[in-house]
Amino acid sequence: MQNYHQLSVWRKAHAIALNVQRLTERIPREGNSGLVGQLRRAALSIPSNIAEGATRPTDKDFLKFLHIARASAAEVEYQLEFAATAGLIATNEFALRQQELIEVRKMLAGLIRRIRQPIP
Numbered sequence: 001m002q003n004y005h006q007l008s009v010w011r012k013a014h015a016i017a018l019n020v021q022r023l024t025e026r027i028p029r030e031g032n033s034g035l036v037g038q039l040r041r042a043a044l045s046i047p048s049n050i051a052e053g054a055t056r057p058t059d060k061d062f063l064k065f066l067h068i069a070r071a072s073a074a075e076v077e078y079q080l081e082f083a084a085t086a087g088l089i090a091t092n093e094f095a096l097r098q099q100e101l102i103e104v105r106k107m108l109a110g111l112i113r114r115i116r117q118p119i120p
Helices: 008-024 033-054 059-085 091-116
Strands: none
Touching: 008 033, 008 059, 008 091, 033 059, 059 091
């Protein structure tokens, strides 16, 4: 069990959730409330699952939540891609968020590897 605030991947995921919240405030609600709600939930799921997993008593449990966080990051990336393609957000905004999400997914993959193969 560890303090999730000390994990740099959690801090970056938290920033993504805040950025997505701000970004979705600019998407017109009419006809897009489902997308906005799903984007917000998926973005919030990333740091939430890291935090929840960090409090679990075993590495196996922590890994399960890290995998969920990584899947949520992929979900957010696609939803933002959809929003950009549909003209709901600027393509440069999508590109910025995409780079953040790629970085978080890489960090999660590294943390997963580290937990699976602890240093002797």
